[in-house]
Amino acid sequence: MEKKIGGQTLRLSHPPAIIACANIGGKQEGEGPLADYFDELSEDSFFGEKTWEKAESTMQKRVLNRALEKAGLRAKDVDFVFAGDLLNQCIGSSFSLRDFGIPFYGLYGACSTMGESLALASLLLDGGFGKIIAAMTSSHFCTAERQYRMPVPYGNQRTPTAQWTATAAGCSLLAAGGKGPVITHVTCGKVIDKGICDANNMGAAMAPAAYDTLSAFFQDTQTSPGDYDLIATGDLGRLGHDIVVDLFRADGIEMGENYTDCGLLLYDLKQQDMHCGASGCGCSASVLNGYLLRQMEERSWKKLLFAPTGALLSPTSSFQGESVPGICHAVLIEQRS
Amino acid sequence: MEKKIGGQTLRLSHPPAIIACANIGGKQEGEGPLADYFDELSEDSFFGEKTWEKAESTMQKRVLNRALEKAGLRAKDVDFVFAGDLLNQCIGSSFSLRDFGIPFYGLYGACSTMGESLALASLLLDGGFGKIIAAMTSSHFCTAERQYRMPVPYGNQRTPTAQWTATAAGCSLLAAGGKGPVITHVTCGKVIDKGICDANNMGAAMAPAAYDTLSAFFQDTQTSPGDYDLIATGDLGRLGHDIVVDLFRADGIEMGENYTDCGLLLYDLKQQDMHCGASGCGCSASVLNGYLLRQMEERSWKKLLFAPTGALLSPTSSFQGESVPGICHAVLIEQRS
Numbered sequence: 001m002e003k004k005i006g007g008q009t010l011r012l013s014h015p016p017a018i019i020a021c022a023n024i025g026g027k028q029e030g031e032g033p034l035a036d037y038f039d040e041l042s043e044d045s046f047f048g049e050k051t052w053e054k055a056e057s058t059m060q061k062r063v064l065n066r067a068l069e070k071a072g073l074r075a076k077d078v079d080f081v082f083a084g085d086l087l088n089q090c091i092g093s094s095f096s097l098r099d100f101g102i103p104f105y106g107l108y109g110a111c112s113t114m115g116e117s118l119a120l121a122s123l124l125l126d127g128g129f130g131k132i133i134a135a136m137t138s139s140h141f142c143t144a145e146r147q148y149r150m151p152v153p154y155g156n157q158r159t160p161t162a163q164w165t166a167t168a169a170g171c172s173l174l175a176a177g178g179k180g181p182v183i184t185h186v187t188c189g190k191v192i193d194k195g196i197c198d199a200n201n202m203g204a205a206m207a208p209a210a211y212d213t214l215s216a217f218f219q220d221t222q223t224s225p226g227d228y229d230l231i232a233t234g235d236l237g238r239l240g241h242d243i244v245v246d247l248f249r250a251d252g253i254e255m256g257e258n259y260t261d262c263g264l265l266l267y268d269l270k271q272q273d274m275h276c277g278a279s280g281c282g283c284s285a286s287v288l289n290g291y292l293l294r295q296m297e298e299r300s301w302k303k304l305l306f307a308p309t310g311a312l313l314s315p316t317s318s319f320q321g322e323s324v325p326g327i328c329h330a331v332l333i334e335q336r337s
Numbered sequence: 338m339e340k341k342i343g344g345q346t347l348r349l350s351h352p353p354a355i356i357a358c359a360n361i362g363g364k365q366e367g368e369g370p371l372a373d374y375f376d377e378l379s380e381d382s383f384f385g386e387k388t389w390e391k392a393e394s395t396m397q398k399r400v401l402n403r404a405l406e407k408a409g410l411r412a413k414d415v416d417f418v419f420a421g422d423l424l425n426q427c428i429g430s431s432f433s434l435r436d437f438g439i440p441f442y443g444l445y446g447a448c449s450t451m452g453e454s455l456a457l458a459s460l461l462l463d464g465g466f467g468k469i470i471a472a473m474t475s476s477h478f479c480t481a482e483r484q485y486r487m488p489v490p491y492g493n494q495r496t497p498t499a500q501w502t503a504t505a506a507g508c509s510l511l512a513a514g515g516k517g518p519v520i521t522h523v524t525c526g527k528v529i530d531k532g533i534c535d536a537n538n539m540g541a542a543m544a545p546a547a548y549d550t551l552s553a554f555f556q557d558t559q560t561s562p563g564d565y566d567l568i569a570t571g572d573l574g575r576l577g578h579d580i581v582v583d584l585f586r587a588d589g590i591e592m593g594e595n596y597t598d599c600g601l602l603l604y605d606l607k608q609q610d611m612h613c614g615a616s617g618c619g620c621s622a623s624v625l626n627g628y629l630l631r632q633m634e635e636r637s638w639k640k641l642l643f644a645p646t647g648a649l650l651s652p653t654s655s656f657q658g659e660s661v662p663g664i665c666h667a668v669l670i671e672q673r674s
Contacts, residue, residue: 003465003466004466008440051657053657054659087653088426088652088653089423089447089649089654090649091650091651094528094662094664095649095659097527100528103526104526104528105457106444106445107442107444107445109442110426116443123461123464124464126464127460129341129460188440188441190440312426312428313426314424314426316390316425317432320390327431
């Protein structure tokens with residue numbers, strides 16, 4: 001019965017396929033190098049709504065509808081949706097799902113949510129609990145700034161280690177026995193806290209979690225970084241990416257050229273003023289459900305290890321002097337056709 | 338492969354057992370009728386910490402440790418923990434889990450979290466993805482008041498429809514093939530929004546979600562309320578409970594004497610000044626993982642239908658004029674020995 005290999009990784013007996021994916025982005029995402037890989041880009045940060053929070057819900061609505069369209073499915077064909085976001089009480093997800101009538105398990109994994117939702121969707125499909133499951137998340141620069149830092153009109157100065165929360169959403173539709181790249185392995189992360197207290201240095205706070213989960217994955221699967229066409233963490237940005245490389249180097253493991261981070265891909269870090277790179281649930285969600293899955297097909301990649309990370313802080317925890325714990329959830333996506 | 342019966346309910350092939358449970362409460366919970374059913378009661382609302390938010394994390398830590406002790410297990414024996422809470426970014430759960438090293442899937446289901454965590458834990462065990470999984474949640478009157486309404490020292494006046502957020506936590510340890518009551522069916526809820534905009538009337542906002550999920554459950558399992566020894570919703574309180582009764586009555590279904598709500602059980606509503614009753618994730622979590630599971634054993638109940646509800650609002654969504662969507666996740670717990 002048990003499907004666990006090693007200490008922390010699950011190998012799926014019936015790997016579910018990503019049968020459709022969709023993403024949506026805002027103005028900055030449209031000015032970045034991945035613009036061509038978005039299904040929809042909006043110049044209007046309100047996405048036609050009156051507030052940015054409602055805009056974020058609308059992004060999730062649209063991205064789910066788009067994924068359903070691409071798959072030729074209706075909402076009632078979907079057994080479950082796993083979704084979450086960064087907003088207090090995850091209102092981005094819950095308000096977006098009001099009109100769909102799809103059974104919904106709400107998640108909170110901060111910026112690891114795309115990994116967490118894909119993991120749980122895969123496990124439920126592998127376990128025979130459904131036929132079609134959606135995995136979805138979003139973030140919005142203006143809702144995140146207001147909630148975590150300062151309202152945007154305040155013109156707050158950003159520190160050099162800061163990242164730019166992506167205004168973006170992504171959705172994957174998974175099916176038991178469908179056509180498309182399949183999820184073959186899932187590694188659930190632990191809460192890792194190395195005592196970083198600077199809430200403006202999320203990369204440093206989350207890197208140890210990425211290292212922990214990826215180490216467990218390599219050990220459990222008896223593989224090394226060179227066995228994968230691409231390893232992509234979620235939104236560690238420039239600093240966090242380099243810390244992961246260093247942490248593995250200390251173990252004698254070279255992450256190599258095929259290790260990247262979605263926070264390095266979404267924007268042009270030379271031209272766009274994004275400091276350490278992109279962040280937010282929507283960063284890895286939109287990069288995966290556009291660029292990465294398209295590249296997998298176009299470049300005939302066989303194995304993509306996707307491992308988004310989340311910083312499990314809140315403004316309250318930081319005000320109370322707490323450090324920033326991180327978590328990283330990994331899924332292995334393979335092209336088998 | 339598919340385990341779905343009817344439209345929304347899953348019947349488990351290998352029902353996992355609740356091998357141990359634990360709960361913890363505060364002063365008001367210790368003055369209520371269920372005081373004898375708590376593992377630990379604290380007169381100190383800070384639980385030895387400097388802030389109420391840290392107190393809430395400490396409650397989760399203690400309740401997980403207590404459940405592990407009762408089961409004679411260590412943290413490293415646990416494959417996953419599913420946990421979440423009401424605090425922004427769910428810091429009650431993530432900070433509590435820093436020292437355990439257990440792979441963690443974070444949830445946000447508002448006050449339905451005990452149902453959601455039990456559901457996902459059961460599905461993963463039934464699917465063979467682990468041997469031991471913990472399901473846990475908490476709430477704290479003072480953290481919830483500060484976050485959703487007013488800081489407690491402000492002495493805010495409460496409306497008659499208001500409920501009292503329980504200062505409590507509960508944890509269930511589930512095992513594949515263990516000894517104890519088993520979870521045999523799981524019904525995942527949908528987001529239901531009937532347009533209630535009064536954030537101080539959560540019972541009315543959540544009742545339609547309870548009605549929706551319980552209706553689906555009865556239909557899918559071809560059963561009626563009389564088939565269960567007890568049906569307990571989570572924290573609808575007096576008003577929400579009565580609305581559920583009315584909604585079913587309109588369908589010609591009598592919920593009957595065996596339908597109750599954890600929000601009606603936790604406090605003495607005649608003696609304690611709790612208005613419409615208890616609420617918060619910790620309400621249903623502590624009532625289930627104490628009173629209800631003990632009663633199941635002592636009164637030889639065969640079937641307990643546990644269906645906690647969550648209100649998926651945030652202060653921001655209410656400020657922006659939004660209504661209050663609700664969700665309800667149900668699990669059927671059966672005594673088979």
